[in-house]
Amino acid sequence: MTKAEPALVVQGLCKSYPLPGGGRTAAVDDVSFSVAAGGSLGVVGESGSGKTTVARMLVGLVRPDAGTIAVNGRERTPGQRGGGKLPGLSRPGGGKAARLRRAREIQIVFQDPYVSLDPRLTARQCLQGALRLHGRYEGEAAATRVGELLDQVGLGKREADARPRGLSGGQRQRLAIARALAVDPQVLVLDEAVAALDVSIQAQILQLLADIRRETGVALVFVSHDLAVVRHITDDTLVMRRGRTVETGPTARVLDAPKDPYTRLLLSSVPREGWDPAETVRLRGELAGATRAD
Incomplete structure (x- = not known):
């Protein structure tokens, strides 16, 4: 391949x-x-x-x-x-x-x-504005494309007509993704x-x-x-x-199978079953010592 x-x-x-x-x-x-x-x-x-x-x-x-x-x-x-x-x-x-x-x-x-969404615009208007700015679609074609984008990120009619404050955090992120995808x-x-x-x-x-x-x-x-x-x-x-x-x-x-001590430190910092924070402290101390030696 x-x-x-x-x-x-x-x-x-x-x-x-x-x-x-x-x-x-x-x-x-x-x-x-x-x-x-x-x-x-x-x-x-x-x-x-x-x-x-x-x-x-x-x-x-x-x-x-x-x-x-x-x-x-x-x-x-x-x-x-x-x-x-x-x-x-x-x-x-x-x-x-x-x-x-x-x-x-x-x-x-x-x-x-x-913070990146215009609070005055509905989700539909937000996507229409992105398409218009980049000259992607006009008229019915633009309306169709907006519908496709909303469907692609799992937003329905209610969300399409809502402004950012009327959307949940996850819905706002879906809208941000749809706006990014609008320009292909x-x-x-x-x-x-x-x-x-x-x-x-x-x-x-x-x-x-x-x-x-x-x-x-x-x-x-x-x-x-x-x-x-x-x-x-x-x-x-x-x-x-x-x-x-x-x-x-x-x-x-x-x-x-990380090769670098810093990557091993990042992995050791993630809480999990059997996690020992003392190991993270030890690795950070070793890394700081190696950095000073360099």
């Missing part, structure tokens, strides 16, 4: 921020990965590991200092040329049309959809997209995402601190610590 071509290729991604007293700190340092068309990658790490910065750079909310991002072989990083690590990037070109084209390539779903993206980034939901609702959303991936062939980049969720939804996993990649590979291998 021929391996699917990458939908997303990221090479040498870097981002740093100024420190109050001078100097800079690296939020993301030389991160590279690829995701096959229809594939799924988990990006995991503790708070401050840089995983959310990576997600925001993928969709253009944060501009990289260096590195490239390409979708289906076409580079989308504004201003970058030649793959070199430049100290800065030039202003994005192409105006509104180029920005919309980039938005159609990669869409993002956030942890809290309520090649890549869907999910930044802690189920972290705020009850466990039973998490399972429903994860099954929905698995169904969407199978039906549409969209590639998923799933940013999460929850290793159980990552195990369920991803083919491959990238582990980040202090802005750098410490381990990457098939999810089953990374989570069942």
Whole structure:
């Protein structure tokens, strides 16, 4: 069987921020990965590991200092040329049309959809607005497509006519997913997209995402601190610590037979039957000692 071509290729991604007293700190340092068309990658790490910065750079909310991002072989990083690590990037070109084209390539779903949904619009109006913005459908065709999107994420007529405050957390997340899918993206980034939901609702959303991936062939980049969720939804996993990649590979291998001490620490921190928190403390101490020695 021929391996699917990458939908997303990221090479040498870097981002740093100024420190109050001078100097800079690296939020993301030389991160590279690829995701096959229809594939799924988990990006995991503790708070401050840089995983959310990576997600925001993928969709253009944060501009990289260096590195490239390409979708289906076409580079989308504004201003970058030649793959070199430049100290800065030039202003994005192409105006509104180029920005919309980039938005159609990669869409993002956030942890809290309520803050990204217009409280004045019903679910139906929200989807109509997304289609109109990108010039996807008009008239009856738009109405039909909205119905298809609502059905795809399991929202009925009552939810279609409700505003965000009239929807549950799970329903709002379904609407956010439908809005992202409205432009037929090649890549869907999910930044802690189920972290705020009850466990039973998490399972429903994860099954929905698995169904969407199978039906549409969209590639998923799933940013999460929850290793159980990552195990369920991803083919491959990238582990980040202090802005750098410490381990990457098939999810089953990374989570069942981790090679890096930091990955072992993350796994030891998950409560389970027979869990010994003292082991987590020991591993963290060993890792801190090794870091100081380096």
